Amino acid sequence: MTTTPTSATTPSTTTAKSLVLRDLHKNYVARGRESFHAVKGIDLDIRPGELVALLGPSGCGKTTTLRMIAGLETVTSGDIRIGDRSIADLPPGRRDIGVGFESYALYPPLNVRENLAYGLKARGAKDADARVRAMAERLEMTELLDLRPAALSSGQKQRVALARALIRNPPVLLLDEPLSHLDAAQRQRVRRELKVLQREFGYTTIVITHDQLEALSLADRLAVMDAGVIQQFGTADEIFDDPANLFVADFVGEPKINLLEGVVDEDGTVRVGRDGRLRSAARSIRPGQAVTVGLRPQDSHLAADGEPSVPAEVVVFEDLLEFGLGTVRVEGLDSSLVVQTPADVRWRRGDVVRLSAPPQRVHLFDPATGARVR
Numbered sequence: 450m451t452t453t454p455t456s457a458t459t460p461s462t463t464t465a466k467s468l469v470l471r472d473l474h475k476n477y478v479a480r481g482r483e484s485f486h487a488v489k490g491i492d493l494d495i496r497p498g499e500l501v502a503l504l505g506p507s508g509c510g511k512t513t514t515l516r517m518i519a520g521l522e523t524v525t526s527g528d529i530r531i532g533d534r535s536i537a538d539l540p541p542g543r544r545d546i547g548v549g550f551e552s553y554a555l556y557p558p559l560n561v562r563e564n565l566a567y568g569l570k571a572r573g574a575k576d577a578d579a580r581v582r583a584m585a586e587r588l589e590m591t592e593l594l595d596l597r598p599a600a601l602s603s604g605q606k607q608r609v610a611l612a613r614a615l616i617r618n619p620p621v622l623l624l625d626e627p628l629s630h631l632d633a634a635q636r637q638r639v640r641r642e643l644k645v646l647q648r649e650f651g652y653t654t655i656v657i658t659h660d661q662l663e664a665l666s667l668a669d670r671l672a673v674m675d676a677g678v679i680q681q682f683g684t685a686d687e688i689f690d691d692p693a694n695l696f697v698a699d700f701v702g703e704p705k706i707n708l709l710e711g712v713v714d715e716d717g718t719v720r721v722g723r724d725g726r727l728r729s730a731a732r733s734i735r736p737g738q739a740v741t742v743g744l745r746p747q748d749s750h751l752a753a754d755g756e757p758s759v760p761a762e763v764v765v766f767e768d769l770l771e772f773g774l775g776t777v778r779v780e781g782l783d784s785s786l787v788v789q790t791p792a793d794v795r796w797r798r799g800d801v802v803r804l805s806a807p808p809q810r811v812h813l814f815d816p817a818t819g820a821r822v823r
Contacts, residue, residue, distance in 0.1 A: 452566060455602075458484045459801050464651070465496060465497035465498035465620060465651040465652070466497055466531050466532040466620045466621065466622060467494070467496060467497050467529075467530075467531070467653065468493075468495040468518070468529075468530070468531055468621055468653050468655070469493070469494050469495070469529070469530040469816065470492060470493040470514070470518070470528075470529055470593050470742065471492055471527055471528045471529075471530070471717060472490050472491075472492060472526065472527040472528070472815065473491040473492075473514065473517065473524065473526075473528070473529065474488055474491075474522065474524070474525045474526045474527050474529035475485070475487045475488040475510075475513050475514075475517060475522060475525050475677075476525045478490055479521070483698055486512050486629075486801070486805050487547070487677055488510045488511045488513050488517070488676040488677045489510075489676070489678050490527070490678070491510075491656060491677075491678075492679070493530070493672060493679070495511050495653060495655070495683065496653075497653055498651045498652070498653055498671065498759070499654070499669050500647050500652075500655075500656065500659055500667060500668050500669050501653040501655050501656070501669065501670050501671070501672060502655075502656045502657075502663070502664035502667060502668035502670075502671045502672070502798070503655060503657045503658075503671075503672050503673065503674055504517070504659065504661065504671050504673050504674065504700075504701070505656060505659065505673060505674035505675055505700070506659060506675065506700070507659065507813045509675050509677065510677040511673040511674050512625055512639060512657055512680075514674075515623050515657050516619075517529065517624055517625055518542070518546065518623060518655070518787045519541060519546055520536070520539065520540060520546075521541060521546045522542050524537045524538075525639050525771060527760070528592075531544070531545070531546075531620065531653075531707060532620075534647075536656075544621075544696060545619060545620060545621070546595045546619055546621045546622070546623060546806055547614040547615065547618075547619035547621070547622040547623065547652070548614055548622075548624075548625075549610050549611050549613070549615075549622075549623070549624045549625065549627050550610065550613030550625045550739075551607075551626040551629055551630075553598070553606045553607065553609070553628075554610065554612065555598040555606060555609060555610065555621075555701055556598075557597065557598050557599060558688050559597070559598075560594065560595050560596055560597050561580055561585075561590070561593045561595070561596055561597075561598075561601075561609050562594040562595065562803040564582075564598070564609060564614050565581045565584065565585070565594075565609070565612055565616055566578060566581050567627075568616075568617055569581075569616065569617070576776065578618055579585070579746035581594070581616065582784065583584060583799060584612050584615060584616045585612065585703065587642060588608055588611070588614065588639065588642060590605070590608050590609065591784065592723045593608075593609065602782070603630040604630050604631045604632060605759060606630070606633055607627065607628070607629070607630040607633070608628075608635070608639065609630060611624070611627050611628075611643070614627075615643075618650060618652075619652065619674045620651075620652070620653060621642055621652070621653045621654075621655075622647070622652040622653070622654040622655075622731070623654075623655050623657075623672065624655070624656045625655065625657045626657060626658055627643070627656065628658075628660075628663060629641055629658075630645075636663075639650055640663065640666060640667060643667065644666075644667055644685070647654055650721040651707050651722035654764055656738070657694075657810055661701060661702075661703060662703075664685075665685045665792075668683070668685070670682060670683060670684055670819055671683065671684070671701075672689055673688060673697050673701060674695075675696050675700070676688075680693060680694060680696055680697050681693040681694070681697045689701060689702060689745075690810075692743070692812060693821055694814065694819045694820055694821055695708075695741060695814040695815075695819035695820075696819060697745075698715075698743045698812060698814070702745055703745045704774065704787045704789070705742050705787075705811075706744065706745050706746075707741070707742075707743070707745070707746065707784075707786045707787060708741055708743055708784075709722075709742040709744065709779075709782060709786070709806055710728070710739070710741065710742070711739070711741070711742040711813075712737065712738070712739055712740070712780065713734045713735060713736055713737065713740060714726070714736065715736045717734070718757050719734075719740060719811070721742060721759050721779065721781075721782070722759060722779040722780055722781035722782045723757075723759075723780045724760055725758065725759030725760060725779060725781075725782065726757040726759070726803060727744070727757055727758075727759060727805065727806065727809055727811050728808045728812070729742075729743065729811040729812075730809040730812065731813045731822050731823055732809075732823065733822060733823055734822060739816055740812060740813045740814065740815070740816065740822060741814040741815070741816045742811060742812070742814075743811075743812035743813070743814060744786070744806055744810075744811060744812075746774070746786075746787045746788055746789040747789045748806045748807065748810035748811075749786075749788040749789065749804050749805070749806050750765045750804070750805060750806065751801070751802060751803065751804065751805075752773070752803040752805035753805075753806060756805045757805060758803040758804055759779055759803065759804045759805070760779070760780070760801065760802075760803050760804075761777035761778060761779045761786065761802055761803075761804055762777060762780075762799065762800070762801055762802075762803065763775055763776075763777050763779050763784060763796045763797065763798055763799060763800040763801075764776045764777060764778050764798065765798065766796040766797065766798070768794070768795065770792065771792055772785060772789050772790060772791065773789070773790040773791075773792070773793055773794055773795065773796070774788070774789055774790070775787070775788045775789075775790055775796050776788075776798060776803075777802065777804070782817040786804075790802045
């Protein structure tokens, strides 16, 4: 897929604008039913030209947030600002926002070319046809231009919906699961091209996804959401290396983080299982304190002599060429652990290993609240 402008007909770079959400709330109220607080006081400051991913499980409030920004849901309270202008009370057509939803929303009687050009021509754009051709080339869909939506696969429809959002060259772009219906090869190509287009044209962009790889590869920063609240906002490295709480640690990362029961000992180490010990860089711990230990598979290593460690027995080992994944059992723990090994390490079932991790990578959490213990 090309990653350079196709011609002079490619839309000119937009003027990037900031997007600010301030104490944004959404309550759904129905007669005879208890109200539902879907979004609970979100604050976000998105820089001009930045791409931010809202990442979270289904029902966490990310699509509701997107729809409020687009004007498709009313705001219960709070403010939304693009640049220095409040748009919270403006109708959707006056917000100057490009929107691409998972549901496609294509016009069935129109072919792809007409679907892409419709919004441009409605706004009086004289170069609509040239811009349609340029965008179709960028997203490798020129062969689709004369087809109607009924003749398209779900993946093709999603590419058309994405192109229609991009072709307006909006200062703010909102994308809800933009790649979810594409196959693996298409997803990688379109993801790379979307990143190139976003950088080239300067869209201030919010992408909603539940796919970690998509969020990590696309976004400058991620907002991890749960239960209508942003649990952490930061770069991928900040969220992966320094999770704010147990939910973030458990939700972000593949393979998933190992979560183990532990108790702080008199010497400041954390007892894990019957005979295991790990040292954490956390300072606000006290002897006898119960903690949940978070240990990422990528951070585990074979312990050196004298290093606090956890003895474990190998149950399964998966050789994935670039690295290995070992599933191990620790005596005294109900759950097994997953450990990522270097490519040159091979374990066999029944091997006994001693595992450790750098203290700054042994994350501790309060078992009752999920709050990080630092």
